[in-house]
Amino acid sequence: MNVTFTLNGRLRNVNIEPGDYLVDTLRQLGLRSVRRGCDSSSCGVCTILVDNKPVPSCTTLTARMDNKTVTTVEGIPKEASLLADEFGKQGADQCGFCNPGIALSAYALKLNHPNADETMIRHFMVGHLCRCTGYVSQTTALKAYLEGKR
Numbered sequence: 001m002n003v004t005f006t007l008n009g010r011l012r013n014v015n016i017e018p019g020d021y022l023v024d025t026l027r028q029l030g031l032r033s034v035r036r037g038c039d040s041s042s043c044g045v046c047t048i049l050v051d052n053k054p055v056p057s058c059t060t061l062t063a064r065m066d067n068k069t070v071t072t073v074e075g076i077p078k079e080a081s082l083l084a085d086e087f088g089k090q091g092a093d094q095c096g097f098c099n100p101g102i103a104l105s106a107y108a109l110k111l112n113h114p115n116a117d118e119t120m121i122r123h124f125m126v127g128h129l130c131r132c133t134g135y136v137s138q139t140t141a142l143k144a145y146l147e148g149k150r
Contacts, residue, residue, distance in 0.1 A: 008075030022057040033073035044128035047101030090141040094132030
């Protein structure tokens with residue numbers, strides 16, 4: 001079956017099987033920022049944006065993307081760079097495996113709640129597991145990112 005969606009600003013028509021998951025489709029299209037973690041929507045590693053809302057790609061069927069807009073980290077290079085800078089300043093970046101999913105959720109938070117306080121940031125980041133940090137430095141970095149501090 002064919003599915004047509006906008007991927008990182010570019011219209012794509014992809015031939016898929018009805019049971020294909022979005023994480024697999026995106027990786028087959030060469031997008032390596034989309035990572036496989038738990039395969040149960042529990043860890044946040046596979047997070048992408050669908051119509052600017054965070055979605056776990058490991059449990060989302062590609063067939064549901066018809067006429068949608070899908071964004072990966074490759075589609076937000078400037079924002080990802082700004083966030084990476086803040087993560088570096090706060091010591092919130094260690095192995096980096098969870099960063100693409102967090103970056104996309106942070107970008108969605110910025111789009112939808114640009115004045116988010118720490119409570120909102122923590123709420124929005126629920127479901128992003130990180131084994132390297134204690135989340136405090138990540139929260140501080142996300143707050144600085146939202147505030148546009150340099």
